[in-house]
Amino acid sequence: MNSIMKTVKLVIFFAILTTFAAGCKKGIDEPDKRLFEVKAGTITYQYTFDVDGDHTTDMCTMIFDDYGNLARIGDVIIDRISQKTYHLYPDEKQYREFPLDSDLAQLWDKFYLGNDQRVWERKYPNMIISDFKKASDMTVAGKDCSVTLVDYKWEGTDDKCTMFWGGWRKITFWIYETIEGIEGSRGFRKLEAIDFTKTIPSDCFSVPSDNTKKSNIKKIVQVQTEDGRTIEVEDFME
Numbered sequence: 044m045n046s047i048m049k050t051v052k053l054v055i056f057f058a059i060l061t062t063f064a065a066g067c068k069k070g071i072d073e074p075d076k077r078l079f080e081v082k083a084g085t086i087t088y089q090y091t092f093d094v095d096g097d098h099t100t101d102m103c104t105m106i107f108d109d110y111g112n113l114a115r116i117g118d119v120i121i122d123r124i125s126q127k128t129y130h131l132y133p134d135e136k137q138y139r140e141f142p143l144d145s146d147l148a149q150l151w152d153k154f155y156l157g158n159d160q161r162v163w164e165r166k167y168p169n170m171i172i173s174d175f176k177k178a179s180d181m182t183v184a185g186k187d188c189s190v191t192l193v194d195y196k197w198e199g200t201d202d203k204c205t206m207f208w209g210g211w212r213k214i215t216f217w218i219y220e221t222i223e224g225i226e227g228s229r230g231f232r233k234l235e236a237i238d239f240t241k242t243i244p245s246d247c248f249s250v251p252s253d254n255t256k257k258s259n260i261k262k263i264v265q266v267q268t269e270d271g272r273t274i275e276v277e278d279f280m281e
């Protein structure tokens with residue numbers, strides 16, 4: 044599975060309909076423009092998704108700089124300063140460019156939460172929080188993380204969800220979320236940092252100069268399903 048698909052799986056894994064907070068175009072030295080309290084770093088995560096025993100586990104790496112205003116997850120670059128998201132296709136030496144409010148940029152928003160209920164309510168206006176409190180601290184990837192417990196459901200649903208969010212210097216290091224569906228389905232999602240370093244690769248936030256730009260315009264195409272049905276789906280125009 045290529046890194047774009049891994050990142051897309053993460054988007055589905057953490058799908059939350061939000062709009063990414065507006066980025067800073069004047070510079071990132073102002074304290075309120077810093078997502079994280081750490082200048083730069085590389086974090087390796089293991090994530091797990093389980094619904095009714097259907098279990099998926101995989102790994103991903105998140106690289107960040109400028110206190111989180113630049114990030115790279117797999118072959119996706121997220122730039123809050125230019126308000127752009129770039130999807131790289133290394134084998135093809137091509138890339139696509141999207142505005143910052145694309146689905147993959149919303150994934151990046153998940154890595155920046157915190158233990159202030161007002162922040163959660165602003166980011167997720169469709170989240171109905173029934174309990175929000177501090178839980179026991181824990182050590183993850185060698186860092187002392189502050190943990191917050193959140194009981195909630197999404198507006199318009201009766202699913203019961205409980206999330207434990209663990210962070211260090213405003214960076215997500217651990218998430219464990221259980222979901223109990225109204226029809227009896229049960230599942231959990233887990234994201235855990237297993238390694239952290241303050242070093243980052245060089246030139247990891249730039250589109251390679253020999254890459255050409257692909258179209259990001261979508262069209263409706265018809266595809267055949269395994270059971271012989273014809274359905275319409277969105278696909279990129281080449």
